[in-house]
Amino acid sequence: MVPGQYDRAEKMVELVHGVSGFHPTYRAFHAVGDIYRGTFTPIPEAKQFTRAMHFQQAVPMTVRFSGGGGNPDAPPSTTADMACKFYFPTGRVTGLISLNADTFVAQNVGQVVGFVDATEPDPETGEKDDAKAMAYISSIPTMTSALALRKKIPAPVSFAKTAYHAIHAFRFVNASGNVRRQACLPTGHLPCRSPVFQSCPPRRQ
Template sequence: MRDRFGRYRQPAGFALIGVIIAGVVVAFAATAGWLTPSRLSGADVVDALEQHNGAHPGFRRAHQKGVCVVGHFDSNGQGQALSKAGVFVPGRTPVFGRFALAVGTPYSPDGVPAPRSLALNLTQADGDVWRMAMNHVPLFPVGTVRDFVALQQATAPIPDTGKPDPARLAAFMAAHPEARAFGALMKSTPTPSSFANGSYYSINAFRFVDAGGRSQVVRWSLAPEAAFAALDRSRFGALNAQDPDFLFNDLLTRLQAGPQRWHLLITLAEPGDRSDNATVQWPATRTQVDVGTLVIDRAALEENGPCRDVTFDPLVLPAGIAASDDPLLSARSAAYAVSLRRRSGEPPQPSALARDGAVPTPMEPRR
């Protein structure tokens, strides 16, 4: 069927297939993998995502439903003691990025128990670029590439029911306590009511290198200035019926009222903290340094926004920021490249959101 703007729309109900498994998101897909230690290629992982999520030519293979955003980062200078990266010199760095839902279809309604994501591109004055891809949950359900592919296979809907095979899913969860821990965290952690009032986490560890060559293992997060409010998950169905794009419309309503801000917090690892496993959280007592403020002041649909043909590859890093020994970092880099290459060879699709052109005002619900 067509929407009010003349675009073909897929019925929203199809978007739920394979998204909710016992209250835990199955389309995690913020990472994927390649080569060692599992000898899987980026193409193998993207194949697994496509088999799980179905075919959506022209869209990203994960986190398909999203919107571009534009703003800047104001450094307060506190990061210079940790890293020689130019982004931490006091002053302003231009930013663009993308808010998205970690779902497997671009037509999912917003009321699903899925992680929200924020990806950013910061371009320093010297031309160096820092890209990051963050989720609103602080850890990942699996720690290896092979387990990520196995997760996609275990949660893939089967033709008979449109749901995962119960025995296969149960076997996977029984063998992966880290995935059970992630599911418990997703269920117990309040879901932010807005993209604007949620925190976002790097998930993986990185290394900051200062001007003297000293290296410090870190993770980072963005803490919102907007007051937190939780969504009532029991009302997801009602919210979807009222407006299946309610999260995106809320973001744009807020941006119409004024810029939205987050503080960039750098968490410093201590001896014994794991840097190679994204399923393991560090103690809450670790030192955090507020290094500046992210300011988002406008949004645009992907067909004409700056984020459309960009991979938010976490290994695109400026001097002063380096990868840790977490194998999922090279995994993400390889799979993102494959995803971009495939969708670049397909007819470009308009944004899955129901609004033409740039978006200075709230998007209207689909009819």
């Protein structure tokens, strides 16, 4: 982080707690999830695109699959997240966060803070100010479009059969200037899940 981002990160967590509530032992974002351990093995062609160590050889990794939101007692949402950590022989660790959406609602930390602030309930009434939220969202065309696309995303049938997109960073640009972002497409991935499953209570993990 650059100077000042630590303060904004703390402010953002405070705002999220204002929206989702404070739940001890749970994360502010993506509160409910499961962690797995495995090995990441890149395909041989990966070396053509990057010098990153985990694209040169197989390395140990951990993966945390989680749902969206910061309230562990809330019903499951359509958002799914895959957070990976790659452990290099040198002792260094790198990470990659992916979502089941091909676009993100904000383009920088300031917009995230502004969005959460606009959707936070009034401290006196406990009610959300829809007019305030819509005014902020409407002022940022990219956010308006991203949220409209989010509404069309079907809920995942399972974490293991969901496509994830690394929409925050790590893009590849070829000689022609075409841009591609990293994505994980599991074999036999399914786009949606049963409405009955979507209404089931979340697991507390």
